[in-house]
Amino acid sequence: MYTALVAIQVLVSLALIAFVLLQQGKGADAGAAFGAGASGTVFGSRGSANFFSRATAVCAVLFMSISLALAYLVNDMAQTEAGSVVEKMADDAGANATSGPVVPEDEAPVSGADEAGTPSRPSIPE
Numbered sequence: 214m215y216t217a218l219v220a221i222q223v224l225v226s227l228a229l230i231a232f233v234l235l236q237q238g239k240g241a242d243a244g245a246a247f248g249a250g251a252s253g254t255v256f257g258s259r260g261s262a263n264f265f266s267r268a269t270a271v272c273a274v275l276f277m278s279i280s281l282a283l284a285y286l287v288n289d290m291a292q293t294e295a296g297s298v299v300e301k302m303a304d305d306a307g308a309n310a311t312s313g314p315v316v317p318e319d320e321a322p323v324s325g326a327d328e329a330g331t332p333s334r335p336s337i338p339e
Contacts, residue, residue: 215286222279229272236265 225275232265232269
């Protein structure tokens with residue numbers, strides 16, 4: 214369902230962009246007021262403005278409602294997967310604390326000097 218909503222969201226957004234770009238600006242009305250021949254167009258003298266305005270409004274409502282639906286789905290998926298952020302951090306910290314090698318205290322390497330008290334030299338890899 215998520216993939217279908219994303220595909221519809223992309224199509225609605227492209228249609229919204231197209232309708233906004235196809236609309237005439239408000240300054241184009243001055244030429245029509247003096248009889249610029251707009252009555253011979255496909256939508257009539259005022260039909261295109263009403264059609265594109267309504268189509269833009271419908272696309273905007275669809276875009277917002279699909280965006281809210283997608284936000285709800287993503288939030289629902291995130292909550293069912295792992296819980297809260299604090300729980301995830303606690304789980305990660307617990308996994309990292311036990312994942313390292315455990316060295317007993319009596320076998321822990323001593324840095325700086327050996328048992329006789331002489332300074333140890335760092336080993337150089339060959």
